[in-house]
Amino acid sequence: MSTLSGYQRELSLPLILGIHEDPPWTTFMRTLVNQTYARRAFLVITLANAMASQEPAVVHVAAGRAAHEPPLDFMRIAAMGLNPYGLMRPGRVYALEEMLDHSNAAQRDQQREALNIMGIHYGRWLRISAPCFADAWMLLVREREDFSSFASSLLSSIIPHFAAALQTFVALSEQRLSSAMAHRALERSGIGQLAFDSNARVIAADPLAETLLSFLPEPGAMAGRRLQVRPHVAVALETACAELAGGPADRRRLIRLDIRDGMNMLLRPSDLNLGKFVPRPSVIGTLKIDARDISSRAVQILSELYGLSHNEASLAYGLATGESIGEAGRRLHLTSETARIYSKRVYAKTGTKGQVDLVRMVMAGLAPFA
Incomplete structure (x- = not known):
């Protein structure tokens, strides 16, 4: 048990620091491969709030003796009809035989043959779940002999710690998203x-x-x-x-x-x-800094909010960002008289009493952030 604890300690720091790696937990996976004497491995992470079109993050790792070999093909393995990852019990380590379809002998033999072609003769699968946050799957494979009971015990022991790290990773990702949105709004x-x-x-x-x-x-x-x-x-x-x-x-x-x-x-x-x-x-x-930009998106927002034509909305945004009526008119290829007529329409439709009031209304609204 003391030996197992020592191996766990060697994984603790890469597990914590791996939250900040890109891709995450690469060092942790390399350490785990070395400690279990695996040949190749991958880690798949799916976020609970990810878009349906967003592909899962996949981290590929190989031992030094397998550095020349291609990474495990996650999509190809997933298409073999093995025990569906979503039905795997979180917190349990699965051997290769448990992942095969034993209800159909022909299907099982095809699965074995396909895995053999990929150099997967022995494997350990595990699912790690942080409910409402994310799911992760690991596959570690060997070629010539099966994993030891010590390796399986080590994999079992790291599951609750990885689940906690996974939850922390998602929480930090949400904070990064909030921060990025705020920064982008200010930058605009x-x-x-x-x-x-x-x-x-x-x-x-x-x-x-x-x-x-x-x-x-x-x-x-x-x-x-x-x-x-x-x-x-x-x-x-x-x-x-x-x-x-x-x-x-x-x-x-x-x-x-x-x-x-x-x-x-x-x-x-x-x-x-x-x-x-x-x-x-x-x-x-x-x-x-001066971030004046006659953005088509901002013009569209003003058009939708106040029922302005494209030219009226473009002139309104130009006035709000520092253009004179003459400058805005020339940009829109309008005569001075037409530009003044457009400005009166803008004031009427937006309920503003002049350029100063228009600037206040536009800059206090959503258009600058479009």
Whole structure:
């Protein structure tokens, strides 16, 4: 038993770190193949909320002695008419013989022959389920001799731990999805954000901020990064973060990152509620770039919301994103008089009282996020 525990410990770290790998659990599967003396293996993961058209994630692994061999063909094996994966009892290890169709001798013989052609003479299947989250299936195969009882015991012992890791993987995937949606919405509006500690170290930056700015690693053993800016800007940023950290929620500081490029950043005290055990930033920095784009999707949204023609909606979105009536008219190949007529129609249909009111209405709605 102590020997089994030692092997389990060797799998623990790859199981935890595998949540963040792409594809997930590749190192774990390699370690498992080595410990069970398997020749080849695959791991199949299906998410409970995945679209019907989304193919499952498949991780292929081979021992060093089988590195030259093709990976196991998951789809071909699934089409053999073996014991359906969905009917396998979660938490149980199945031997090759248990997966064959013993109710039909001819079918069983065909299955054996097809598996032999693929070099699968001995195998262990197992299904791991995290109910309402995901299902995973593993297949490990050998060629010359069957798996030992120790290998089967090891596979059985890792099932509950892998089920917990699978549930954590799905929860993190959902958080990544939520974060990606929020970042994309801000990016469409030209907004980037950073999180700072009280010493102006960058704790996190969203994708747009990562694209717009340059960073330097924090010297020494300290975690985090710093913005790569001119010395006087770095001093101003450090001073502002120190002043805002823990200060009144309504305080703000404006930092001019680059006067030539017009890049400015608005700092405010962080009000994020992240729970007790999550490092909280002291200050949030917000960037805004000109993201004006006469998007056909935004025009379509305005057309549907207010019953505008295509040209009326395009002119409305142009006015809302900074164009003058003359500029919007020329873009649409309209005369100045026609453009003014269109603008009056837009004001009437949207219930706005002029360009300022139109800008407020459009930019506060869904069109910028289309």
